[in-house]
Amino acid sequence: MVIGIPTEIKPDERRVALTPAGAAAFAHHGHRVIVQSGAGAGSGFSDRDYRAAGARIAESAAAVWSGAAMILKVKEPQPAEYRYLRPDLILFTYLHLAADRRLTRELTRRRVSALGYETVQLEDGSLPLLAPMSEVAGRLAVQVGGWCLQAQNGGDGVLLSGAPGVRPGKVTIIGGGIAGLNACRVAAGVGAEVTILDVHPPRLRYLSDILGGQAITVMSNRATLEEEVRAADLVIGAVLVPGARAPRLISARTVAKMKRGAALVDLSIDQGGVSETSRPTTHRRPIYIRGGVVHYCVTNMPGVVPHTSTYALTNATLSYALEIADHGLLDAGARNRALRHGLNVHDGKIAHPAVAESLRMKAASPWN
Numbered sequence: 001m002v003i004g005i006p007t008e009i010k011p012d013e014r015r016v017a018l019t020p021a022g023a024a025a026f027a028h029h030g031h032r033v034i035v036q037s038g039a040g041a042g043s044g045f046s047d048r049d050y051r052a053a054g055a056r057i058a059e060s061a062a063a064v065w066s067g068a069a070m071i072l073k074v075k076e077p078q079p080a081e082y083r084y085l086r087p088d089l090i091l092f093t094y095l096h097l098a099a100d101r102r103l104t105r106e107l108t109r110r111r112v113s114a115l116g117y118e119t120v121q122l123e124d125g126s127l128p129l130l131a132p133m134s135e136v137a138g139r140l141a142v143q144v145g146g147w148c149l150q151a152q153n154g155g156d157g158v159l160l161s162g163a164p165g166v167r168p169g170k171v172t173i174i175g176g177g178i179a180g181l182n183a184c185r186v187a188a189g190v191g192a193e194v195t196i197l198d199v200h201p202p203r204l205r206y207l208s209d210i211l212g213g214q215a216i217t218v219m220s221n222r223a224t225l226e227e228e229v230r231a232a233d234l235v236i237g238a239v240l241v242p243g244a245r246a247p248r249l250i251s252a253r254t255v256a257k258m259k260r261g262a263a264l265v266d267l268s269i270d271q272g273g274v275s276e277t278s279r280p281t282t283h284r285r286p287i288y289i290r291g292g293v294v295h296y297c298v299t300n301m302p303g304v305v306p307h308t309s310t311y312a313l314t315n316a317t318l319s320y321a322l323e324i325a326d327h328g329l330l331d332a333g334a335r336n337r338a339l340r341h342g343l344n345v346h347d348g349k350i351a352h353p354a355v356a357e358s359l360r361m362k363a364a365s366p367w368n
């Protein structure tokens with residue numbers, strides 16, 4: 001199979017979908033890789049590195065898209081890329097379709113076979129291709145949240161670690177999954193006072209066990225959530241209902257009751273956001289203030305730490321992409337149930353039930 005790696009064009013996205021070592025793995029399996037010139041530059045890989053790994057370099061995005069049977073990307077196709085979508089194409093990337101009707105329409109209309117990294121799911125319910133980016137984004141959330149709290153950004157001027165003789169900042173994390181736990185580790189590590197909320201009792205038990213005294217675990221419901229959000233300097237939204245739009249857990253009224261200059265880092269923005277007041281932002285203009293609260297809602301946070309993120313992402317995606325290349329999409333899905341969950345659009349129809357439900361459409365899987 002011919003695999004194409006275009007340069008990411010989402011604003012300030014510097015990750016790339018495949019490392020040179022990944023390209024070498026495809027070559028070893030008898031496949032061909034076309035990489036757009038400069039695609040790896042933001043992550044520290046030159047065209048020469050890819051050539052040495054057996055890949056061919058193409059000058060234009062059009063040459064990569066048209067020459068490949070499967071496109072590996074990081075972020076969802078941007079409007080300028082829609083024209084490359086075609087019926088026989090396999091697209092494997094983050095999609096987040098539940099929050100994106102326009103892209104869903106393009107993918108169905110153009111009959112692309114589109115797999116979303118974020119819905120590939122193992123038997124135990126875990127999401128192996130979302131996990132590495134959630135780990136990075138969760139850790140980064142505390143770093144950017146601390147920056148939002150700085151006075152020049154409109155923040156309340158609290159240093160999360162506090163200082164000798166001065167109380168630390170209070171961090172409330174909503175959703176104790178992968179991103180939430182990673183945010184919790186970093187926040188507790190700098191000395192902040194951390195509360196983590198979740199709705200899943202076994203998860204709360206697990207968090208309580210492994211975090212020991214580092215954080216307080218709280219069952220999430222309307223009352224506890226409001227109380228913890230209002231008391232926080234920094235709120236981190238990290239909930240996920242796989243494939244579905246994020247539940248809107250924080251109302252505009254609650255935001256108005258938060259501390260003036262508090263910060264909300266809404267990681268769940270890629271699934272629509274946990275707050276009524278959240279709207280997507282970019283790395284170029286990452287924050288805005290609403291109700292006196294500094295909002296940070298960047299949908300591709302790991303893109304600013306491309307070196308770490310590209311390695312973390314490709315470590316996880318490579319084996320799945322190789323399986324598709326080796327066996328073709330339908331056979332790979334028949335062999336690998338986790339990959340089957342990854343299929344979001346096929347043959348003009350929505351293939352993932354939660355995505356279909358979020359968009360009030362019908363799901364139809366090629367494996368049923």
Ligand SMILES: NC(=O)c1ccc[n+]([C@@H]2O[C@H](COP(=O)([O-])OP(=O)(O)OC[C@H]3O[C@@H](n4cnc5c(N)ncnc54)[C@H](O)[C@@H]3O)[C@@H](O)[C@H]2O)c1
Nearest residue numbers: 133134137175177178179198199220239240268299300301
């Ligand atoms: N913005 C970014 O750049 C970026 C990067 C990576 C991940 N993310 C997003 O971060 C979010 C979290 O991802 P994850 O991998 O940690 O997911 P996860 O599945 O590991 O964890 C989600 C947690 O949310 C909990 N939850 C569900 N409903 C809840 C509710 N009503 N109240 C409290 N908790 C609730 C679940 O029990 C689960 O523990 C996702 O939306 C993901 O797409 C964003």
